[in-house]
Amino acid sequence: xxxxxxxxxxxxxWCHRERVKRGWTMDELAKDAGLSKSTVVRLETTDNTPSxxxxxxxxxxxxxxxxxxxx
Numbered sequence: 507x508x509x510x511x512x513x514x515x516x517x518x519x520w521c522h523r524e525r526v527k528r529g530w531t532m533d534e535l536a537k538d539a540g541l542s543k544s545t546v547v548r549l550e551t552t553d554n555t556p557s558x559x560x561x562x563x564x565x566x567x568x569x570x571x572x573x574x575x576x577x
Contacts, residue, residue: 518553538567
């Protein structure tokens with residue numbers, strides 16, 4: 507399996523990187539993901555762990571998939 511390992515500690519940074527790489531604003535990401543802009547702001551700027559729904563919506567917009575690894 508290849509890809510990026512995203513944890514609750516770095517998901518906000520990953521989201522920011524992916525969004526900027528695509529040239530999207532927070533408003534655009536929020537609209538495309540069906541989330542509020544405040545949710546995207548919290549995700550990218552705080553250490554709070556987002557809900558699974560938020561993660562699923564963000565990942566889907568970026569064309570990625572979630573793989574859960576049991577340690």
